[in-house]
Amino acid sequence: MKLSYNWLKEYIDIRLSPEKLGELLTMAGLCVDSIHKKGNDSVLEIEITSNRPDWLSYIGVAREVGALTGKRLKIPNNVAVSCGSSQSRRGGVNGNSKATIRIEEKKLCPRYTARIIRNVKVGESPKWLKERLEAVGLRSVNNIVDITNFCLFETGEPLHAFDLDKLGGRSIIVRRASKGEKIKTIDGIERILDNDMLVIADDKSPVAVAGVMGGLYTEVSPQTKNILLEAAYFDPISIRRTSRRLALSTDSSYRFERRVDMGNIVRASDRAAQLILELAEGAAGEFIDMGKEEKVLKDIDLRLDRLNKIIGVAVSPSRAKSILTSLGLKVKPLSKNIVRLSPPGFRHDLQNEIDIIEEVARIYGYENIPETIPPVLEPGNRLSPDAVIDKNIRGILVNLGLSEIITYSLLSRKTVELARSSGDNVISIKNPISNEQEVMRPALVAGMLGSIRWNINRRSKDLKLFELGQTYFKEGDNSFIEKKCLAIGVTGQLYDGWIGHPRGVTLFDLKGIIEALFAQMGIKHVSVKEAINPVFSPASCACISVKDDAVGIMGQVDPKILRDFDIKETVYAAQIDCARLMRHISLEKKFRESPKFPSVIRDISIVADKNISNADIVSLIKETAGNILKDAEIVDRYSGGQIPEGKIGLTYRLEYQDPNRTLQDSDVQAIHSRIINALENNLGAKLR
Amino acid sequence: MRDKIREIEKSAVEEITLAVDADALEKARVKYLGRKGLVTELFKNMSGVSPADRAEIGKLINALKETVSKALDEKTPVLSGGSDSGAQKTDITLPGIIREIGRLHPISKTIEEICGVFISLGFKVVEGPEIENEHYNFEALNIPLEHPSRDAFDTFYLNDKWLLRSHTSPVQARFMETNKPPFAIIIPGKVYRPDATDASHSFMFHQIEGLVVSDNIRFSDLKGALTLFARQMFGENTRMRFRPSFFPFTEPSAEVDISCILCSGDAAQRAPHKCSLCGGKGWIEILGAGMVNPKVFRNVGYNPEKVTGFAFGMGVERIAILKYGITDIRMFFENDIRFLRQF
Structure with missing residues (x-):
C-alpha cells in the first residue's frame, strides 16, 4: 500500500522524518519497501502481511504509530449524518423508501448497509482530494467515486456508490450469480459469472460483483442525481474465490478477502456520506442496515x-x-x-x-531480545547415509574432471519426446504457466543434452558433465514415485596440453569414469552387457550391472536424437539409478597389508578374431591361471599393418604374484604357456 | 709435503672463491684437478713419501681433493646456471600441463556450505520428497485452504491432492510425525512455484529449511544461531536485523536482513546515492524465521506446552547470488561451462 506521509499526519502527530518513520514501521512488522519524494510529501511503499488487514488503511497505520510513539489518534469527527428517516437506522426495509434491500445469501453477506443521498452534484473533486488519491496511485474520477475511494483508504472499509435511478426497481438483491450470467464491470470488460459468485443485483440483473467491482451501467456518472452508497461485509473466502476465478484483484476485494472490520461499516458509511454532503451537496436520505453486528472477539x-x-x-x-x-x-x-x-x-x-x-x-x-546459542541437540550422525553417498559421488566425479549441472525437473512434453523418454508413466503438471513446464522429467538425458547443446552453441565443445537429481514417475493416478539418478555426459576432445595430441573422447572414457567412481565407492562385481535402449545407438549401448543387478545404462547417444537436439558432435552418456546403486556401495575402508614379495609381469601378444570380446579373453586367462594370477589387463589393441582382415592384435599384461614367496621366472613359465595354449585352442588366437 | 698440501689448499680455495665466470672456474679445475693438475701431481709424488708417512699423507691429499672438488661443485651452479651445461635448456616459461578439475554446481556448493555451518552447530541434514500433498505442504503448516496466506505459495498441482512442494517446510511436518524431540535438523532441496521466469524468478529453485525443537528453545536461540550463520557465510562484520513478519507456521515470526554486502549500509546514510544491491536501504533480506506455531506442533501430535522450537527457511539461489554477485537466476540452470568453472 502506498502511504502518504502528509495524509497519515492527519490522523496522528508524527515528529519523525519519513525515513525514521519508515524504520519505525519496518521494525514493527510493516515493512517499508521504498520511500519516494513527491512534491512536499513522501510516499512510503509498505508491505502488509496477510494477518493484518487492520493495517490496510491510514487510520490502521496511524493506530500502530500511536502504539509505537505514545501519541493519540486523531479520528475525524463523525457527525451522525442527518437522515431523512433516521428511525430506519437499523433493521429492514424502510417503508417510505423506494429502495429495497434483500439478502438471499446471509452467510456470504452477513451485513449490508445502503444509504440514499439525493440530488447530488456530480463533478470534479477539490484539489486536496485529488492529491490524496494521487498519492496512493489512484486517478480522480468524480467527487462521488473519489470520496468512496478516499474512505476506503482512510477507514479500510470498501464502499461503492450506485446510481440509484439506474437500479431496476430501485432494489438491491444480494444473491448468487446464475451460471453464465454476465456483467460489464466498470473497467468495461464483460465478465461471465458462475453460481459460486456473489453479486449485487437489481430486480433484473447483476449490478456489481459483490466486493470485487461495480457494474458499468449503474456507475456514478456526471448525469447521476441520486445515489445508493453501499457499505457491507462479505465473506472472505467467497470474495477470494470470485476474485481468483475472475483474475480480478481490486483494492476492495483485497480487503474483503482479508476480512474487513464489521464494527467499522457504519462509521465508514457515515464518513463518506458526510464528505458527499460537503463536496457534492445533496440531501441525506434513508439509511438501511440489514444483517447483524458481529459478535465480540473472545478473551x-x-x-x-x-x-x-x-x-x-x-x-x-x-x-x-x-x-x-x-x-x-x-x-x-x-x-x-x-x-x-x-x-x-x-x-x-x-x-x-x-x-x-x-x-x-x-x-x-x-x-x-538477546542472542543465545541453542544447545547441541543431535548427538548422532550429521548426514544421512544418502547424503553421505551424494557427497561422495559429487566429490569423486569432480576429482575426475567432471562439472556438475542442475537442470529443470519440469520440461515440455516435446523435449521429453525428443529425448525418447516419454511414456504412460510420465507425470503431467495440471497448471503449467508455459509449455516449458508441462511434464516432470522421467530421465535426466533431456536436461543433459540441453546443457550440452547450450555449451556447444557457445563454442564450448569439450564437455564432461554430470547431474545428480530426481526423476519422477506415476503408478496409476494417485501414486507418484521419485527416483534419484546420476547422469553423465561427455563429448568433444581430450587434451594433454601442448605436449600431447588431442583425441576425441570415447565410450571408454565414459566407462572409465564410471569404473573409477564405482571402485572408489567400494562397488565390486561390476559387469556390462550389450543392451538395446531407444536413447542409445544400438551399436554401442551397454547395461551396467552390479552382481546381476542392473544399475544403469550407458552408450553413444543415438545420432537421430542428437539431430533432434541440434547437436552435431558425438555424445556419450550414462544414467545410473542411485537407489539401486545404494545397495552395493560400501564406503567402509579396511587396511590390507601390501604384498611383501614382488610380482612378476609378463605380456602376451596375440592375434584373434575381431568378434571375440575382451571379457571372454580375460576370463579365459583368469580361469586358466588360477590364484597365482593377480591381474590381467589389456594394454594394447590394434588393427591394420600386419594384422589380417577380420582379426585384431591384442596385448595383455599379466601380473603373477604369490603372497608367500618371491616368484621366479621359472614358476611363471609353465602357467604362462598354459594360458597361451588355452587362448590358441579355445579361442583360436595366435601368438604373435 | 704437508706444507705443500696446505699451501695448495689455501690457494685453490681462494682462486675458486674469486672466480668470476665459468671460464675462470674451469681453469682452476684444470689447474688443480686436471690430468696434470697440482693435486694430481701430489698423488704421483706419493712414491717419494716414506712408507711410514704414506698412509697419513694419502689421507691428507684425498681430503684436499675432496675440498677442492666440493668448492668447485658449489661454485659451478652459481656461475653457469647448471652443472649439466652441455644439456639442452628447458624453456621453463612453457605452461604447465593442467589436468582439468571439475566443479561442483554453485548451488550444490552453497548448500554444502550452508549445511556445513549448521552441522557445526549440531544440526543433522534431512531430506524429503519433492512431490507432496496438500496436507503436508499446507494444512499441517497452518496454511488453510482459500486463505490469503496461500498467496505466497502459488503451487504446481499434479492432481486435486498432489502437488510439487512450494517450500521445504513440509519436511518439518513429516519429520516431526516420525521423530521425537529434542532434535535440530536442516533440510535442503528443490521447490517449485509457477512464477514466470525472469532474471530474479525461477519456477524451480532450492531452499534450505531449519528446525530445532526441544523443551526450552527460545526466540533468543533463533537469533543466536542465525547470527552465527550469517557471520560465517557473509563475514565477521555482517550486521543483522530481525524484523517482525508473518508466516502461518511460525509465531512470533521474523524476516532477517543482513547489512548490505555491497555498501555495508553506508549508502543509506548517503542518499540519494543509491546502492545497486540494496537500493539504498542498507539491508538485504536473506531469510524468514520464527518460533514454531503451537498449531503446527498440535498438527503433528506434539504437546506445545511441553516443547518449543524455532524454524527458518532461505532461498539457496538468493544466498548464492548475494555471495558471488551473480546477476541472473537463470544462469544457474543454463549450465554454461564458462559460468560453472568460476566456482
Missing part, C-alpha cells in the same frame, strides 16, 4: 512466564501490560502470572496466547 489469557519462555528475555509484567494497552487491548490481571486480554474488534488475528506473545515481542523490539 485471551496470557501467562507471563510463558511469554518469557518463548522469547528468551524477562519482560516485566508492567512493560508487557503497557505494550498490550497501547495496542488497544483491555488488560485485566487474573493473578500474578496471568492477565486476561480483550482484543479490540479490528484485531481478528488475536486468537491465542501465542498471538499475544508475538505482539509483546514485536513492540518490545526484536532488536532488544
